[in-house]
Every structure is written in structure tokens, then in C-alpha cells.
Amino acid sequence: METAIDSANKEANGISLSEKKVTVVFVLGGPGSGKGTQCANIVQHFGFTHLSAGDLLRAEIKSGSENGTMIQNMIKDGKIVPSEVTVKLLQRAMQDSSNDKFLIDGFPRNEENRAAFESVTGIDPEFVLFFECPEEEMERRLLSRNQGREDDNIDTVRKRFKVYMESSLPVIEYYIAKGKVRKIEAAKPVKEVFEAVKTIFTPLKEKELYLIDCKKPVELIEAAMEMETEQQLSTCRGAEAVLNLQPASSVSIAYHSLFGPHDDLVLLELDEKLLPDVLHNSLMKMQFFVLRPKHMPLSMSEPPTLYCLYRLQINHCCVEMHKILMRKIVSRNWWHQSSKWHLVSWKLFEVAPRIDRLKMLLSENPYRFDDALMSEELDEMEKNNTRLYSWSDLIDKVQASADELRSGLQALSAVEIDGYWRIVDENYMDGILNMLLHNSVLNDWSLNGLNEAEVVGVLQSDGFPCEIAHHCLQVYGSKMDDGMWRLDEKRVCIHFARGILRGGKIRMDNFMVEWMRKIPEEMQASFDMLTGEVLTEKLGIETWVYAFSVSSLPSAPAERFSMLFRERPKWEWKDLQPYIRDLSVPGLSSEGLLLKYTRRTQPTPDAEPVFSAR
Ligand SMILES: Nc1ncnc2c1ncn2[C@@H]1O[C@H](COP(=O)(O)OP(=O)(O)O)[C@@H](O)[C@H]1O
Ligand SMILES: O=c1ccn([C@@H]2O[C@H](COP(=O)(O)OP(=O)(O)O)[C@@H](O)[C@H]2O)c(=O)[nH]1
Incomplete structure (x- = not known):
């Protein structure tokens, strides 16, 4: 019904459909599937205007229009009224409304309807709400609808079902292929059906979103931001899209029936706490699942990071991420049964692993001399209270695959002690290295041919735990083919x-003297070794040197560049290069990185280019 305010608006504004940005949701499903009933609920909760094509046609008959008799006969026969009539009625109703959000119920009923609506109004529906219901249930409902409708008799009902199967289902399939269909299991009680409907209409921001991590780590926060742009949810290519996800690309996937029978995917189950809800078909919880490409092996001894599911909670101003560990695999049958699940959209976005988080976690509690003393006595209680992380804790906390985690641990020179991964305190490492060098002099060992058992034995007798002695060889040396170790000069x-x-900035000449004094006699130090470790600065005529290690910088490019430009507003390429060569951003070359994060200037054509902040 047009309200007084509606008419006033129309008069004042003369709004035409093309002038206002209109959101349309098509509500489709067989006759009696409950479209009208649920539309009434949606109107109340989500501020849409309900336009039932059937009601508009029936009103047209009542109004005594010239088309009245034709429409009446068609409805009595369960046939589809010509598109031009229906589209005109819908268009007028939308124009006459001051609302800009419409539920169009019971339309388009065939391909011709769909094409006519699209070409006349230029409107593409936001999505299609599809009520799926068995025919017997629809028939039962229609025959007891009791609204005095001429077409709710068994003969016309059968004809309507036939028309629905032959003409309307292809429209739904068309929208499925476009990833626009949100399917609802409509044979349940009205209230339950509405619960499912609600999750679809609830704005993304209020929803908990569940993202899948397929093949590669997924940048959840960026993904969530992207998801807020609704248009981007519309492109969908089903399971193919997941399987073909290219590095650095992003793709929206709506979960729909095209996924179901896909042979390459299996469904994995996740947190046990969620299982009862999922199994009992509580539609509210249906967002929880993970796709796993079948060709990827899943080892249960290691948590399968590659295929983890993330839960994202978006609050007003912050995005919180929880990873839910999968605990069980659910059989494939389960996947096939899942066709009744309602539709959820995801955005996948590949990024570099979050190795900084690893550094942060392990730096909380480095392994020190005291740990070595108390390791034996440390009971479980104490271990739980101190921040120690096992492999599975790290897999859970760091967004990286097992391989990436392994190389991240290696880059941090972390070592596994009593089942926990630790960074060893620098002073402690200094102590053990000095002890090794001291013993090499005492025992006349060559630094190019150290016997592992002998070194470890001597270090142990000096009070260092066996793991730390091995770790020392690993960090400062490399094992040669003959099984001996050689210390790495650099x-x-x-x-x-x-x-x-570590003591701070120091004059270059003093630094060099002290450095040469410290290093073992057999080794030769050169200042070039310190590329990416130190920076120099001219103060008056003196050159000073200070620590600025690439390993202490963040691995996210934006943060890395911001830190670099905070350190120095201008960088020459030779200085900058060591600090960015380890950066890797999927899909972005090092040239691309420079373009994105720096401004390049060249005072004269043959001068060295200089990079500053963008
Ligand atoms: N979930 C439901 N369970 C039982 N009856 C329902 C349900 N939804 C709707 N109905 C009843 O079924 C009949 C058809 O529903 P209606 O919303 O008019 O369907 P449609 O608009 O799809 O033709 C109505 O009498 C309605 O009260
Ligand atoms: O776009 C439309 C919508 C409805 N109808 C006619 O109106 C009847 C009733 O449709 P409605 O959507 O009101 O009823 P339902 O199918 O939901 O029971 C249909 O059988 C058709 O004959 C039509 O021709 N075009």
C-alpha cells in the first residue's frame, strides 16, 4: 500500500527507477513453498517492501483493467501471464514506493520474465532467495491455504507444479550458475525457516564469517574488508574457483549446489564442540566447514594447517580472528547430504605467511641459562604458566603452512627443547659459542673439522644441555659430507x-678494533659481511656504526617500509636492497613493491636513484 508519505515523496521528487539505486531480491520457489509467509517476516525485520507478482496481477484483475480477463484466465489455468504485463506492474510498484529495497516474490517465473525484467528495468537482483520444498508438502499447504483463491484447487495446483518444474526451475538454475542463489530448506516450521532466512539477510558486519584457507594462507583481515563490498560477492564459479585459485588472486565463492557433487572436494569437519549443532541441522551454524582439494594429503599427526577454517568476528572497530582447529574428518557422504545447507559466501585472498607472529611468540620467553638449570624440575603446571609453545601450538597460532613454519623457525634459529620451540637468549648463545671456541684452542680442534660427539661431550661437561650444544653447531656451523662440522666464518x-x-652506536675505528679482537684467529672478518646488519652514519668527520638488522624488521611490506623510512628518510639502492630482498608478496615483483611503497627520485640522469616514502 502506498502511504501518504510515499505519495508526497513521489510528488516532491518525481523519482524514477533509473534515478534511484534499487536493491532487489527475487524470492522464488514452488507454489505454496512459503514465499509470501516469509516475505512478511523479512519486511518486518529488514525494512524491505514486499512485491508479490501474483498479488499485483490479482489487484489488476480487481481494478477492472483491460487485461483483467486475460490475466484471470491465465491464473485459473496456472499459466504464466505475458512478461510485459507483469514487468510493467512491478516497475510501477517500485517507482511508486519511497523504499529502495524490494522483495520480488513469485517472479521471474520463466526465462522470458527474467530477460524482460532485466532489459526494461536494468536491474540485476542482489541475490535470489530460493525456497526448496517437496511437492507433497506444497500441495498440502495450498489445498489448506484458505484464502479463497480460485487457483488453489487440485487441478490448477497440478498444472502450476508442472509449469514450475518446466519453466521456473531453469530460472533458478540460471542464477545458481551466477552464484546468486541462497537456498532455504522450506519444509520446516515457519519459525525455523525464518531463522535460516535471517542469517542471509543479516548484514555481513553483524555476522560471524567463516573463511576457508585453501592451499595457501589466507589474509583474513583484508578478506573481511573486501567482503564488505557487496558487489564482489556476486561473482562465483563454484568449486572450480577454489581449485584454480591463483597466487595473489582473490575469488568470491558462494556455497551452492554446484559444490555438492564435485568429485575433487571433500568436506572436513572441525571443532567437536560444533559438531552437534551441525549434525542436528541447526542452520544457524552451517557456516562451519572446510573444503579440501582431494589430491592434497592430510596428515592427522600434524594439524592440517593448509586446510584450516578460520572464524572471524567483526566488531564495530576491530577484527578478531580465531582459528578453529579441525579435529575430525567427516565422510564424503556427509558432504552430499549437505545440499540442504544454506548459502554462505567467502572471499579467499592469498598472502605471505604471518611469520612475524612467530617471532613475537617465541621472543616472549627466550631460553636462558636459568632454564637450562631448571629444565628437569619444571613440572607441567609451571610449563603451562610460562609462555611455551609446542609445534601444534604454533601451527594453531601462526598463519602459515607446516613448511613455512619450519623455515620460519629455522630463520629464527629456534630449537625444540622438551617439546617446546624456543629462541635461545643471545647472551646464552654467546656463552656457548665462546666456550666452544675456548675449547677448540685448549683441545687443538680445527674450526673446519669439528667432531660432533666430542664437541657436544665437552660442552655438556661444561654445563650446557645436549640440545643446546647441538643447536650451537647448527646455528654457527654446517655439517660436511664426512660428518664433521665446520664453523661458518660469516x-x-x-x-x-x-x-x-648491542651496547649502542660506536665509532667505526673502535668497532673494527674490538670486532677483530673478538673473532677467532682462524677467521677473517670484513665489513661487507655486515650488509643488512648494520648502518653507518657520518657525524662530522667520524663514521659511526650501529645495529640495524633486517631480521629485526617486520615482514609485512607496509610496516617494513614505514620502519625503513623512519630510520632514514632517503635510501640509496645499495643500502636499501639488503633490507627488502627477503620481502615476498604473492603476485608482486620487487619492482612492484618499490613502486607501491617508495618514491624514486634521480637528481641527475647519471646519479644513483634515491628512494623515499610515498
Ligand atoms: N513453513 C511452513 N510450514 C507450514 N505451513 C506453511 C509454512 N509456510 C507457509 N505455510 C502455509 O502454507 C500456505 C502457503 O504459503 P504461502 O506463503 O502463501 O506460499 P507461497 O507464497 O510460496 O505460495 C499458507 O497457508 C501458509 O500459511
Ligand atoms: O510473475 C508471475 C506471477 C504469478 N503469475 C500467475 O499468478 C499465479 C499465482 O502466483 P502466486 O505467486 O501468487 O502464487 P504461488 O505460486 O506462490 O502459489 C501463478 O500460477 C501464475 O498464473 C504469473 O503469471 N506471473
């Missing part, structure tokens, strides 16, 4: 340089 020299610079 790594040892860098270690001592870092130790000196």
Missing part, C-alpha cells in the same frame, strides 16, 4: 659484531 663474525653493537 655467521660467527656477525654474531660478534651484533654483540658489540
Whole structure:
């Protein structure tokens, strides 16, 4: 019904459909599936205007229009009224309304309806709400609808079902292929059906969103932001889209029936706490699942990070992420049964792993001399209270695959002690390295041919735990083919340089003297070794040197560049390069990175280019 305010608006504004941005949701489903009933609920909760094509046609008959008799006969026969009539009625109703959100119920009923609406109004529906209901249930409902409708008799009902199967279902299939269909299991009680409907209409921001991490880590926060742009949810290519996800690309996937029979995917189950809800078909909980490409093996001994499901809660101003560990695999049959699940959209977005988080976690509680003393006595209680992380804790907390985590741990020189991954305190490492070097002099060991058992034995007798002694060899040396270890000149020299610079900025000449004094006699240090570790600065005629290690910088490019430009507003390429060469952003070359985050200037054509903040 047009309200007084509606008419006033129309008069004042003369709004035409093309001038206002209109949101349309098509509500489709067989006759008696409950479209009208649920539309009334949606109107109340979500502020849409309900336009029932059938009601508009019946009103047209009542109004005594010239088409009245034709429409009446068609309805009596369960046939579809010509598109031009229906589209005109719908168009007029939308124009006459001051609302801009419409539920169009019972239309388009065939391909011709759909094409005519699209070409006349230029409107593409936001999505299609599809009520799926068995025919017997629809028939039962129609025959007891009791609204005095001429077409709710068994003969016309059968004809309507036939028309629905032949003409209307293809329209639904058309929208399924476009990823626009949100299917509702409509044979349940009205209230339950509405619960499912509600989750579809609830604005994304208020919803808990569940993202799948397929093949590669997924940037959840960016993904969530992207999801807020509704248009981007519309492109959907089903399971193919997941399987073909290219690095650095993003794709929206609506979960729909095209997924179901896909042979390459299996469904994985997740947190046990959620299982009862899912199994009992509580539609509210249906967002929880994970797709796993079948060709990827799943090892249950290691949590399968590659295929984890993330739960995202978007509050007013912050985005919180929880990863839910999967605990069980659910059989494939379950997947097939899942066709009744309602539709959820995801956005996948590939990014580099979050290794910074690993550094942060392990730095909370580095392994120190005290730990070595108390390791034996540390009971479980204490271990739980101190921040220690096992492999599975890290897999759970760091957004990276198992391989990426492994190389991240290696880059941090982390070591597994008593089942927990630890970074060893620098002073402690300094102590053990010095002890090794001291023993090499005492025992006349060559730093190019260290016997593992002998070194570890001696270090143990000096009070270092066996794991730490092995770790020392690993961090500062490499194992040779003959099983002996050789200390790596560069790594040892860098270690001592870092130790000196921990005290702060120092004059270059003093630094060099002290550095040479510290390094073992057999080794040769050169300042080039410290690329990416130190920066120099001219103060008057003196050159000073200070620690600025690439390993202490964040791995996210934006943060990395901001830190670099905070350190120095201008960088020459030779200085900058060591600090960015490890950055990797899927889909972005190093040139691309520079373009994105720096401004390049070249005072004269043959001068070195200089990079500053964008
Ligand atoms: N979920 C439901 N369970 C039982 N009866 C229902 C349900 N939804 C609707 N009905 C009843 O079924 C009949 C058909 O519903 P209606 O909303 O008019 O369907 P449609 O608009 O799809 O033709 C109505 O009498 C309605 O009260
Ligand atoms: O776009 C439409 C919508 C309805 N109808 C006619 O109106 C009847 C009743 O449709 P309605 O959607 O009101 O009833 P339902 O199918 O939901 O029971 C249909 O059988 C058709 O004959 C039509 O021709 N075009």
C-alpha cells in the first residue's frame, strides 16, 4: 500500500527507477513453498517492501483493467501471464514506493520474465532467495491455504507444479550458475525457516564469517574488508574457483549446489564442540566447514594447517580472528547430504605467511641459562604458566603452512627443547659459542673439522644441555659430507659484531678494533659481511656504526617500509636492497613493491636513484 508519505515523496521528487539505486531480491520457489509467509517476516525485520507478482496481477484483475480477463484466465489455468504485463506492474510498484529495497516474490517465473525484467528495468537482483520444498508438502499447504483463491484447487495446483518444474526451475538454475542463489530448506516450521532466512539477510558486519584457507594462507583481515563490498560477492564459479585459485588472486565463492557433487572436494569437519549443532541441522551454524582439494594429503599427526577454517568476528572497530582447529574428518557422504545447507559466501585472498607472529611468540620467553638449570624440575603446571609453545601450538597460532613454519623457525634459529620451540637468549648463545671456541684452542680442534660427539661431550661437561650444544653447531656451523662440522666464518663474525653493537652506536675505528679482537684467529672478518646488519652514519668527520638488522624488521611490506623510512628518510639502492630482498608478496615483483611503497627520485640522469616514502 502506498502511504501518504510515499505519495508526497513521489510528488516532491518525481523519482524514477533509473534515478534511484534499487536493491532487489527475487524470492522464488514452488507454489505454496512459503514465499509470501516469509516475505512478511523479512519486511518486518529488514525494512524491505514486499512485491508479490501474483498479488499485483490479482489487484489488476480487481481494478477492472483491460487485461483483467486475460490475466484471470491465465491464473485459473496456472499459466504464466505475458512478461510485459507483469514487468510493467512491478516497475510501477517500485517507482511508486519511497523504499529502495524490494522483495520480488513469485517472479521471474520463466526465462522470458527474467530477460524482460532485466532489459526494461536494468536491474540485476542482489541475490535470489530460493525456497526448496517437496511437492507433497506444497500441495498440502495450498489445498489448506484458505484464502479463497480460485487457483488453489487440485487441478490448477497440478498444472502450476508442472509449469514450475518446466519453466521456473531453469530460472533458478540460471542464477545458481551466477552464484546468486541462497537456498532455504522450506519444509520446516515457519519459525525455523525464518531463522535460516535471517542469517542471509543479516548484514555481513553483524555476522560471524567463516573463511576457508585453501592451499595457501589466507589474509583474513583484508578478506573481511573486501567482503564488505557487496558487489564482489556476486561473482562465483563454484568449486572450480577454489581449485584454480591463483597466487595473489582473490575469488568470491558462494556455497551452492554446484559444490555438492564435485568429485575433487571433500568436506572436513572441525571443532567437536560444533559438531552437534551441525549434525542436528541447526542452520544457524552451517557456516562451519572446510573444503579440501582431494589430491592434497592430510596428515592427522600434524594439524592440517593448509586446510584450516578460520572464524572471524567483526566488531564495530576491530577484527578478531580465531582459528578453529579441525579435529575430525567427516565422510564424503556427509558432504552430499549437505545440499540442504544454506548459502554462505567467502572471499579467499592469498598472502605471505604471518611469520612475524612467530617471532613475537617465541621472543616472549627466550631460553636462558636459568632454564637450562631448571629444565628437569619444571613440572607441567609451571610449563603451562610460562609462555611455551609446542609445534601444534604454533601451527594453531601462526598463519602459515607446516613448511613455512619450519623455515620460519629455522630463520629464527629456534630449537625444540622438551617439546617446546624456543629462541635461545643471545647472551646464552654467546656463552656457548665462546666456550666452544675456548675449547677448540685448549683441545687443538680445527674450526673446519669439528667432531660432533666430542664437541657436544665437552660442552655438556661444561654445563650446557645436549640440545643446546647441538643447536650451537647448527646455528654457527654446517655439517660436511664426512660428518664433521665446520664453523661458518660469516655467521660467527656477525654474531660478534651484533654483540658489540648491542651496547649502542660506536665509532667505526673502535668497532673494527674490538670486532677483530673478538673473532677467532682462524677467521677473517670484513665489513661487507655486515650488509643488512648494520648502518653507518657520518657525524662530522667520524663514521659511526650501529645495529640495524633486517631480521629485526617486520615482514609485512607496509610496516617494513614505514620502519625503513623512519630510520632514514632517503635510501640509496645499495643500502636499501639488503633490507627488502627477503620481502615476498604473492603476485608482486620487487619492482612492484618499490613502486607501491617508495618514491624514486634521480637528481641527475647519471646519479644513483634515491628512494623515499610515498
Ligand atoms: N513453513 C511452513 N510450514 C507450514 N505451513 C506453511 C509454512 N509456510 C507457509 N505455510 C502455509 O502454507 C500456505 C502457503 O504459503 P504461502 O506463503 O502463501 O506460499 P507461497 O507464497 O510460496 O505460495 C499458507 O497457508 C501458509 O500459511
Ligand atoms: O510473475 C508471475 C506471477 C504469478 N503469475 C500467475 O499468478 C499465479 C499465482 O502466483 P502466486 O505467486 O501468487 O502464487 P504461488 O505460486 O506462490 O502459489 C501463478 O500460477 C501464475 O498464473 C504469473 O503469471 N506471473
